[in-house]
Amino acid sequence: MVIDPRLNQKLIDLFSYRYRWQSFREIQSKTIPSVLDGKNLLLIAGTASGKTEAVMIPVINRLLELPAGLKCIYFAPLKSLINDVSSRLELMLRPFGLVAAKWHGDLTRSEKLPIAREASILVTTPESVEGIFLSENSDLLSSLEFIIVDEVHAFIDSPRGAQLASLMERIKILSGLDQQRIAMSATVGNPELLLEWLRGSSRRDSVIVTDENRREKTIEVLTEGEVVPSEYLSKLLEETDDKILVFSYSRARAEEFAARARALGIEVPVHHSSVSKTLRVEIEEEFKQDNKLRAIVATSTLEMGIDIGDIDRVIFLEIPPSTASFLQRAGRAGRKGNKSSISVFVEDPQSLYNLLGILGMLSEGSVEPLLPSDHHLPLLGHQLIGLARTRGFLSAVDLAILKEAFPFKKVETEEFEILVNHLVKEAFLARRDLSIISGAATAEIVGSGKEKMDFVVLFPGGFEYSVQLNGHEIGKIHPAVLSSS
Structure with missing residues (x-):
C-alpha cells in the first residue's frame, strides 16, 4: 500500500500486524495527508467505513512527537459512545505507552481525574468540558493540540452544538494555541456550512474529505x-x-x-x-x-x-x-x-x-441541510460568565476570539454591549478600571452542587426514577408514567 512517508513505522506495523491491514482504505488514504498537513478537516463517511482510524492514525503519529500530557480532546454526543470510543482508542494507544481517558457524568471524580492527568486523549462531552473549565482542573485544557468532534451532525443544529462551538474558542483562549479541528459525520447535507461552523476563529487551512464509495x-x-x-x-x-x-x-x-x-x-x-x-x-x-x-x-x-x-x-x-x-x-x-x-x-x-x-x-444524493444557530445571545452571556470566571478578566483579544464562534456571528456590537451591561447590573460581571472581571453573583451559580450542575448542563434532560430488581438497576421511568397508572 502507498504509505505517507511522514507516518511512524511503528504505527504502520501496529495496523499491519495486529489489525491485519494489507492496505489503507480509500477514505484513509485521502484523509491522512490532510491531517498530517495540519489542516482543519470535516470527514464525511458512512458507519464502519474506517473514518475513526483515518483520523486517529495521523493524530497518534503527531502525539508520538509531542511532549507528554493531554493533547487531544475528543467530543462525542452520548456516554455510551464515549465508553465505546475510549476503549477502541485505548487499544491503539497502549502499544506506544499512551493513554486514552474518558470523562462523563456517570464516572466519579476518583475514577476520571487521575487517569485524565496521565492521558494524551480525553473522550468527553461539552458539558464535562464546561465543568472542567469551572474547576481547579482547567489546566488540563491548557496544552491541547487537537479538537475532534465525532458524530458532529448530532450536535450541529442543537443548543449543545452552539455550546460546543463556543467551548472550542475558549480552549483556544486558555491555551493560546490554534488547535487543529477535525469533525466526523456519516450524513451531511450542507458540508460547507458545517466546515465554517467547525473553523470558527481558526486560521488553519480547512478541507472537506468525502467517501465516494457507496455500499x-x-x-x-x-x-x-x-x-x-x-x-x-x-x-x-x-x-x-x-x-x-x-x-x-x-x-x-x-x-x-x-x-x-x-x-x-x-x-x-x-x-x-x-x-x-x-x-x-x-x-x-x-x-x-x-x-x-x-x-x-x-x-x-x-x-x-x-x-x-x-x-x-x-x-x-x-x-x-x-x-x-x-x-x-x-x-x-x-x-x-x-x-x-x-x-x-x-x-x-x-x-x-x-x-x-x-x-x-x-x-x-441529497440530505436535509443542518442549520446551526448563528445568533445565540443567551449562550453568549453564559460563556462570558464562564470565561471571566476561568480567566479572572475579559480581555479585548479574548472577546474577539470568542465572538468568532459560529453561534455569535450575527450578534451586533450594540447587542453585545447591552448584554455586558446587563450582566454587570446583575453582578455576574463587574467593571474594574478599564477591565471586566468576574462578578460576585457568579460564585453562587458555579460554586458546587446543583447550582454548578445547572450552569454546566445548559440543556438538561427530564427527571426519571430508577427501577431496581433484586438490588440491581434495570432501567429508568418517567414520573408521568407512575402518576397515570
Whole structure:
C-alpha cells in the first residue's frame, strides 16, 4: 500500500500486524495527508467505513512527537459512545505507552481525574468540558493540540452544538494555541456550512474529505397487512444466518415488538435510554460476541457508531423522519461487505409518501441541510460568565476570539454591549478600571452542587426514577408514567 512517508513505522506495523491491514482504505488514504498537513478537516463517511482510524492514525503519529500530557480532546454526543470510543482508542494507544481517558457524568471524580492527568486523549462531552473549565482542573485544557468532534451532525443544529462551538474558542483562549479541528459525520447535507461552523476563529487551512464509495443497499418495503413485523423477524432467523438490528422510534414500540417476538419464542433484547447502562452494555457485548443472539431492537441509542459487530440487515418498524436519519440507521448494516439489506414497514399512506420522499432524495444524493444557530445571545452571556470566571478578566483579544464562534456571528456590537451591561447590573460581571472581571453573583451559580450542575448542563434532560430488581438497576421511568397508572 502507498504509505505517507511522514507516518511512524511503528504505527504502520501496529495496523499491519495486529489489525491485519494489507492496505489503507480509500477514505484513509485521502484523509491522512490532510491531517498530517495540519489542516482543519470535516470527514464525511458512512458507519464502519474506517473514518475513526483515518483520523486517529495521523493524530497518534503527531502525539508520538509531542511532549507528554493531554493533547487531544475528543467530543462525542452520548456516554455510551464515549465508553465505546475510549476503549477502541485505548487499544491503539497502549502499544506506544499512551493513554486514552474518558470523562462523563456517570464516572466519579476518583475514577476520571487521575487517569485524565496521565492521558494524551480525553473522550468527553461539552458539558464535562464546561465543568472542567469551572474547576481547579482547567489546566488540563491548557496544552491541547487537537479538537475532534465525532458524530458532529448530532450536535450541529442543537443548543449543545452552539455550546460546543463556543467551548472550542475558549480552549483556544486558555491555551493560546490554534488547535487543529477535525469533525466526523456519516450524513451531511450542507458540508460547507458545517466546515465554517467547525473553523470558527481558526486560521488553519480547512478541507472537506468525502467517501465516494457507496455500499449497495437492497430495500424491501412491507406492510403489516402482508406480515406482522415479529413474524417477519422469525422467518428471517429461520431462513438466513443474518445478524439483525431492528429500529423503532419510540421505546413503547420497541418494547411491544420484543413482547410479540417473545410470544413466538424469540428473545429479542431491548436497547433504549430507559434501560440501565449495565444492561445496555451487556446487550451490546452479547450481540457482538455471541452468534446465538442474532437480533436486538433499539431506538436512537444504537443509531450512532457504537461497535456491536457485523450487522447484515436493518429493519425499520416505522419510516424515519428524515433522509439523514434513514442513512444513519441503514448504515449500520453491511460492515462485512459492500452489500446490506434494509427492510422497511409502511403503516399508512402518509408513511408511504414519507418513504418515497426519502428515496427520492437518496436518488439525487441529497440530505436535509443542518442549520446551526448563528445568533445565540443567551449562550453568549453564559460563556462570558464562564470565561471571566476561568480567566479572572475579559480581555479585548479574548472577546474577539470568542465572538468568532459560529453561534455569535450575527450578534451586533450594540447587542453585545447591552448584554455586558446587563450582566454587570446583575453582578455576574463587574467593571474594574478599564477591565471586566468576574462578578460576585457568579460564585453562587458555579460554586458546587446543583447550582454548578445547572450552569454546566445548559440543556438538561427530564427527571426519571430508577427501577431496581433484586438490588440491581434495570432501567429508568418517567414520573408521568407512575402518576397515570
